[in-house]
Amino acid sequence: MQSKKQVIERASFSGIWPEKTVDFMKIALLKDPPNASLEEARGEAEMVIFGAIDNLLAKTGVKVGDIGILIVNCSIFNPIPSLASIIVNHYKLKHDIASYSLGGMGCTASIWAIGMANKLLQVHNNTYALVVSTENISQNCYLGIDRSKILINSLFRVGGAAILLSNRPSDCKTSKYQLIHAVSTHNASSDTSYNCIFQEEDKQGFRGVTITKDLLVSAKNAISLNLITLGPLILPLSEKILFLLHFMKGKLGRGKSKSHVPKFSVAIDHFFPHLLGGRPVLDELQKVLGFRDEEMEAPRMTLLRFGNTSSSTVWYEIAYSEAKGRIKKGDRLWQMAFGSGFKCCSIIWKATRTVDGYEKTNPWSEEIDKFPILMDSSGQFPYLFEG
Known part of the structure; x- marks a missing residue:
C-alpha cells in the first residue's frame, strides 16, 4: 500500500497529468484535516473526469463538436448543475447534444451506460457517444460506528474512465x-x-x-x-x-x-x-x-x-x-x-x-x-x- 506522498510522487513522475492537476492532488490528499466541502468534491470530480476525457480526445483526435451523445455516471455524488452539464460547460459541447447523468446506479453504471449509448446510437446517425464513469468520495466517508456501513470506507477508491463509441462507418478501421x-x-x-x-x-x-x-x-x-x-x-x-x-x-x-x-x-x-x-x-x-x-x-x-x-x-x-x-x-x-x-x-x-x-x-x-x-x-x- 502506497502512502499519500508516494501517490503524489508517482503522479508527478509519470508525466501523464499537467502540473496544475498534480498540485490539486497534493491539496486533496495531503490536507489535514480533510476538507469534505462541496467545492472539494466538485474539484475531485473535475480532476478525474477532465483528465480522462483529455487523454481520450488526445488519443483519438476526435473533435468535441462531433460528439452527439454524452452519458456520465457517478453513483453517490450528484451536484447541481449536473456532472453532464459540468462536462458540456468545460468542453463547450454543442447545444443539441443528448446528455444524461446517471446517479445512484452503483458499480454497474458504466456497463449500463454503454448499453444505453448503444441504443441511442441506433437513432442518432453519424455521431459519437462519450461515456464517462467515475465515483466520488470527498463527501461520502461514513463517520459513524455502524459496522454494516463502515465497510464502504475501505472498499472504494477514486477512479475514472472515458469511453468513446461511434456509429460512423469510417471508424471501423481505427476502433479497438x-x-x-x-x-x-x-x-x-x-x-x-x-x-x-x-x-x-x-x-x-x-x-x-x-x-x-x-x-x-x-x-x-x-x-x-x-x-x-x-x-x-x-x-x-x-x-x-x-x-x-x-x-x-x-x-x-x-x-x-x-x-x-x-x-x-x-x-x-x-x-x-x-x-x-x-x-x-x-x-x-x-x-x-x-x-x-x-x-x-x-x-x-x-x-x-x-x-x-x-x-x-x-x-x-x-x-x-x-x-x-x-x-x-x-x-x-x-x-x-x-x-x-x-x-x-x-x-x-x-x-x-x-x-x-x-x-x-x-x-x-x-x-x-x-x-x-x-x-x-x-x-x-x-x-x-x-x-
Missing part, C-alpha cells in the same frame, strides 16, 4: 473494439435485492451505505438471470445441447444430477468481472464459469493494485490486458458488473485489431512488468454485514 451484445438484469422488484445495498442515516444521523448479509444471495440471483439471457447469445451449439440434456434429465427425474452450468470460457477469450466482494467472488465466478487462472489475472491484479474504483473498475481490467499485449484481433471480451438495485450487466466486445501493448496513458504502463504478483490465498474478504 466492436460492441456485440449488451445484456442487463434488474432485480429491484425484489425487496431483498433492493435493500441489500442501501444509503441511509444511522441512529446518530450519520449518512452511510448499509451492506446487508443478503448481498451475496442477491448477487448470485442477478448474475444467474443475466447468464440465462446472455448464454443463448454467445454459447456454441455444443454447450447449448449439453445444457438441454442436463435440463431434460432433471425434468424426467433420472438421478440427482446437478444442473449444468455451461462453460462460458469456450466462447470468451478475456473475462473482466467487477470486484464487488473481492477474492471470494472472483474465485466463485472462476469456478462456476470455467475460466483459467490466466483469464482471471486482470481482475485479480486490478483488485490488488487499484482496489474497487466502482463503475470504472472493469476498464482498469481491460487496460491491464492491453498493457500486457494480450488483446489480439478477433478476441472476444466480456465485461460483467453488478451492484446496488440489485443489478447485473454484461457487455461483449470483439477486438477489431490487435491492441498495441504500450500506451503512455494506460494506467498500468509505468509498472506492468511488475505484474502479476502472487496473491495470498489464505485471507478472506472482511465482510462486516449487519446481523
Whole structure:
C-alpha cells in the first residue's frame, strides 16, 4: 500500500497529468484535516473526469463538436448543475447534444451506460457517444460506528474512465473494439435485492451505505438471470445441447444430477468481472464459469493494485490486458458488473485489431512488468454485514 506522498510522487513522475492537476492532488490528499466541502468534491470530480476525457480526445483526435451523445455516471455524488452539464460547460459541447447523468446506479453504471449509448446510437446517425464513469468520495466517508456501513470506507477508491463509441462507418478501421451484445438484469422488484445495498442515516444521523448479509444471495440471483439471457447469445451449439440434456434429465427425474452450468470460457477469450466482494467472488465466478487462472489475472491484479474504483473498475481490467499485449484481433471480451438495485450487466466486445501493448496513458504502463504478483490465498474478504 502506497502512502499519500508516494501517490503524489508517482503522479508527478509519470508525466501523464499537467502540473496544475498534480498540485490539486497534493491539496486533496495531503490536507489535514480533510476538507469534505462541496467545492472539494466538485474539484475531485473535475480532476478525474477532465483528465480522462483529455487523454481520450488526445488519443483519438476526435473533435468535441462531433460528439452527439454524452452519458456520465457517478453513483453517490450528484451536484447541481449536473456532472453532464459540468462536462458540456468545460468542453463547450454543442447545444443539441443528448446528455444524461446517471446517479445512484452503483458499480454497474458504466456497463449500463454503454448499453444505453448503444441504443441511442441506433437513432442518432453519424455521431459519437462519450461515456464517462467515475465515483466520488470527498463527501461520502461514513463517520459513524455502524459496522454494516463502515465497510464502504475501505472498499472504494477514486477512479475514472472515458469511453468513446461511434456509429460512423469510417471508424471501423481505427476502433479497438466492436460492441456485440449488451445484456442487463434488474432485480429491484425484489425487496431483498433492493435493500441489500442501501444509503441511509444511522441512529446518530450519520449518512452511510448499509451492506446487508443478503448481498451475496442477491448477487448470485442477478448474475444467474443475466447468464440465462446472455448464454443463448454467445454459447456454441455444443454447450447449448449439453445444457438441454442436463435440463431434460432433471425434468424426467433420472438421478440427482446437478444442473449444468455451461462453460462460458469456450466462447470468451478475456473475462473482466467487477470486484464487488473481492477474492471470494472472483474465485466463485472462476469456478462456476470455467475460466483459467490466466483469464482471471486482470481482475485479480486490478483488485490488488487499484482496489474497487466502482463503475470504472472493469476498464482498469481491460487496460491491464492491453498493457500486457494480450488483446489480439478477433478476441472476444466480456465485461460483467453488478451492484446496488440489485443489478447485473454484461457487455461483449470483439477486438477489431490487435491492441498495441504500450500506451503512455494506460494506467498500468509505468509498472506492468511488475505484474502479476502472487496473491495470498489464505485471507478472506472482511465482510462486516449487519446481523
